Amino acid sequence: VGNPELQRRRRLMWLMDQYLKNDVLSIQKSIVDHVEYTIARSRFKFDDFEAYKATANSVRDRLIESWNDNQQFHRDMDSKRVYYLSMEFLMGRSLLNSIFNLGIKEQYAQALSELGYNLEVVVEQERDAALGNGGLGRLAACFLDSLATMNYSAWGYGIRYQYGLFRQTLQDGFQHEQPDYWLNVGNPWEIERVHVTYPISFYGKVEEKWVEGTKTFTWTPDEMVEAVAYDNPIPGYNTGNTINLRLWAAKPSGEFDLQSFNTGDYVNAILSKQRAETISNVLYPDDRTYQGKELRLKQQYFFVSASLQDIMRRFKDHHSTFDNFADKVAVQLNDTHPTIGVPELMRLLVDVEGLQWAKAWDITTKVFSITIHSVVAETLEKWSVELLQTLLPRHLQIIFKINAMFLEEVKNKIGNDYDHLARLSIIEEGEKKSVKMGSLALVASHTVNGVSKLHSELLKERVFKDFYDIFPHKFQNKTNGVTQRRWLAFCNPGLRDMLTKWLGTEAWITNLDLLTGLRQYASDPILQKEWNLVRRHNKARLATYIEAISGVKVSIDAMFDVQVKRIHQYKRQLLNVLSIIHRADCIKNMSPAEKTKVVPRVCIIGGKAAPGYEIAKKIIKLVTTVGEKINNDKDIGNLLKVVFVPDYNVSLAELIIPASDLSQHISTAGNEASGTSNMKFTMNGCLLLATLSGSNIEIQKEIGDENIFVFGAKPEEVDRLRAERRQFQPPQEFHRIIGMIRNGKFGDTEYFQELCQTVDGGNDFYLLGNDFSSYLEAQAAVDEAYVDRERWTRMSIMSTAGSGNFSIDRTTCEYAENIWGIKPCQPTS
Ligand code: Z15
Numbered sequence: 010v011g012n013p014e015l016q017r018r019r020r021l022m023w024l025m026d027q028y029l030k031n032d033v034l035s036i037q038k039s040i041v042d043h044v045e046y047t048i049a050r051s052r053f054k055f056d057d058f059e060a061y062k063a064t065a066n067s068v069r070d071r072l073i074e075s076w077n078d079n080q081q082f083h084r085d086m087d088s089k090r091v092y093y094l095s096m097e098f099l100m101g102r103s104l105l106n107s108i109f110n111l112g113i114k115e116q117y118a119q120a121l122s123e124l125g126y127n128l129e130v131v132v133e134q135e136r137d138a139a140l141g142n143g144g145l146g147r148l149a150a151c152f153l154d155s156l157a158t159m160n161y162s163a164w165g166y167g168i169r170y171q172y173g174l175f176r177q178t179l180q181d182g183f184q185h186e187q188p189d190y191w192l193n194v195g196n197p198w199e200i201e202r203v204h205v206t207y208p209i210s211f212y213g214k215v216e217e218k219w220v221e222g223t224k225t226f227t228w229t230p231d232e233m234v235e236a237v238a239y240d241n242p243i244p245g246y247n248t249g250n251t252i253n254l255r256l257w258a259a260k261p262s263g264e265f266d267l268q269s270f271n272t273g274d275y276v277n278a279i280l281s282k283q284r285a286e287t288i289s290n291v292l293y294p295d296d297r298t299y300q301g302k303e304l305r306l307k308q309q310y311f312f313v314s315a316s317l318q319d320i321m322r323r324f325k326d327h328h329s330t331f332d333n334f335a336d337k338v339a340v341q342l343n344d345t346h347p348t349i350g351v352p353e354l355m356r357l358l359v360d361v362e363g364l365q366w367a368k369a370w371d372i373t374t375k376v377f378s379i380t381i382h383s384v385v386a387e388t389l390e391k392w393s394v395e396l397l398q399t400l401l402p403r404h405l406q407i408i409f410k411i412n413a414m415f416l417e418e419v420k421n422k423i424g425n426d427y428d429h430l431a432r433l434s435i436i437e438e439g440e441k442k443s444v445k446m447g448s449l450a451l452v453a454s455h456t457v458n459g460v461s462k463l464h465s466e467l468l469k470e471r472v473f474k475d476f477y478d479i480f481p482h483k484f485q486n487k488t489n490g491v492t493q494r495r496w497l498a499f500c501n502p503g504l505r506d507m508l509t510k511w512l513g514t515e516a517w518i519t520n521l522d523l524l525t526g527l528r529q530y531a532s533d534p535i536l537q538k539e540w541n542l543v544r545r546h547n548k549a550r551l552a553t554y555i556e557a558i559s560g561v562k563v564s565i566d567a568m569f570d571v572q573v574k575r576i577h578q579y580k581r582q583l584l585n586v587l588s589i590i591h592r593a594d595c596i597k598n599m600s601p602a603e604k605t606k607v608v609p610r611v612c613i614i615g616g617k618a619a620p621g622y623e624i625a626k627k628i629i630k631l632v633t634t635v636g637e638k639i640n641n642d643k644d645i646g647n648l649l650k651v652v653f654v655p656d657y658n659v660s661l662a663e664l665i666i667p668a669s670d671l672s673q674h675i676s677t678a679g680n681e682a683s684g685t686s687n688m689k690f691t692m693n694g695c696l697l698l699a700t701l702s703g704s705n706i707e708i709q710k711e712i713g714d715e716n717i718f719v720f721g722a723k724p725e726e727v728d729r730l731r732a733e734r735r736q737f738q739p740p741q742e743f744h745r746i747i748g749m750i751r752n753g754k755f756g757d758t759e760y761f762q763e764l765c766q767t768v769d770g771g772n773d774f775y776l777l778g779n780d781f782s783s784y785l786e787a788q789a790a791v792d793e794a795y796v797d798r799e800r801w802t803r804m805s806i807m808s809t810a811g812s813g814n815f816s817i818d819r820t821t822c823e824y825a826e827n828i829w830g831i832k833p834c835q836p837t838s
Pocket of ligand 1: 143146148296297382460681682684685703
């Protein structure tokens, strides 16, 4: 009584009791309120899209509650947190994910249905958040789901691109790129933090001054922009833990450059400030070829600097010195893209906070760790010294100093062997000097990891061999995983319910190893029957979609043979097409009696080619022309259909993966760092046709040799085969098929020449000719297995049953324990 603060709190608590309950009526009320008050439509008349918006907003309210609780809890606990820095987060849709993880899906379904809307239809209204290219970006998204679900303290940091990955359309069978201006329909999932902003500087010059006996550096930039925070709540499954994905948008800086407003050219001054926004405008659609574009480096520095300033500000709220910064902060670099964070943290600690270099370096090396996703050193980024000198002059100085101190240290170990030192040097000498970002990250990180067992070995033996020799303790393996929440539980509801029924528990949703419990029923006719029923249902859904987009009618009795991933030479979609042509050709030469023995197939291919990647675009055109020809061939009929699914993205993957019988992961051995869709397919009971690359090898080990179709060269043979490829004689069929393409069987003689040349003996870098026979044999083995329904179904069940190891929760735990040093913790109430 009489304590106003207490009364105020009581009042607030009482009010909390009045809203945001999760019964159907409360949810209904909140949806309708949002229709009326947030999107300002009439509650008596709103369409499916408006229903989505209102529903999303009502879910958002609930997310914000748990987000706030979570932030408060970790502030109070002062727990160590991991910050996952990534240029890409390929999130896909959020609505189903959110209500599923919050455990309120049934209530929402009923609430909407009573209002005359169908949850499944409403969910489809959402645009994908496509802030990533492929595997690397989707992995980041899976990590967030897992970190939240397992109650870790974690944040993601990235860029709020206005344009996500381009949308792919087909015109006359050619890929065309459409801008993905995804924010123009509004984004209910983000919370704009207009007051969380940081200045980000570029260009200018550095001055050295002696202050009280120490040299200090003052960077006077020429350009300054502001980074504004947008928070995206990430709810864990069946836990109150909602973590944060903070994305930065570039805005003109408020204060800087005021003098230009006195020049009289007011309008142009405004327009030039507006250019700041270009920094966060667009996601680069080719993640693997390093182009050396200034804007890309600006993007990297922009988001990394904002994130580090933010992390340090938060740390300073609780601590007066940086002594135990590394006890509270772990920063994971997702590939080399955020590596400029190394000199940036040094700059912030030394130039801004006034720490000694040695102290700052000690902190830096305890904070950073890096994941490498590529197989060959050539794809690691190198920024020219010239560009760095212009754009980030102070950082270049810091990099030089890091390198000098590092080389001094290694000289003590390896002596003055110049070539050896040159290989270790962070600076690549030569006509055009450049900074090797991988080396910089490695020198500054306490740990570096690859993404599958084989890949991590390759890093030690090849990519970073010289570093492995001096820093063997830094190297680890962390085999990738995927979240079984999105990739099983809610993209495949039929299988989800069946698993829960047969295992007698839902616990597999957070403990995927429990799936091994299925093994004992793999031959059970009742499970087999139910299994195939669910699979047929999923296939029917996909067949409907395929007919709608392409007009091609496909039978769900046919085997759905799928290859969906970015189009790239090393992934060898061309090998797939060649065998499709071969199959068509065989069928055409068959007698009617022989034809009755053919296993009908629907070959589904999808994926985007980087806009400047001509060969990849030609592969797409080849798929579509081959499809056109085969699909209309009366001799072939329903025995073979070929469909290119345009605009492959996260949402389409959710439709395609549960409906696939066979999926292809056929990169040249050792050339795929890990692969993650292979794990999604396996979980969903799809069989793999695979080479010995990345995580295929580990999948084979888990599910057993008899449940996977493996072919092709061994990883350790690839170097030799490449060296000898000029002498290699590919089989007759291979030449014949290439000849068919060359001679215009699929039109466009001219256009496909360059593509055909890539597999000419001396050129065939990815060894298509070499692996062709073995590939055809594996394809025959697939057909043979498919006709034995009992056997195929058992293989399918065994795939799902053996996929437990590929839950990202396993991966996350390994990072947490062996790299980040963080433990799960959760509010007790
Ligand atoms: C990317 O998506 C991957 C590697 C890269 O170097 C870049 Cl720049 C982008 C992929 C790998 O190709 C794939 O094998 C791996 O599963 C994925 O990253 C996640 O680690």
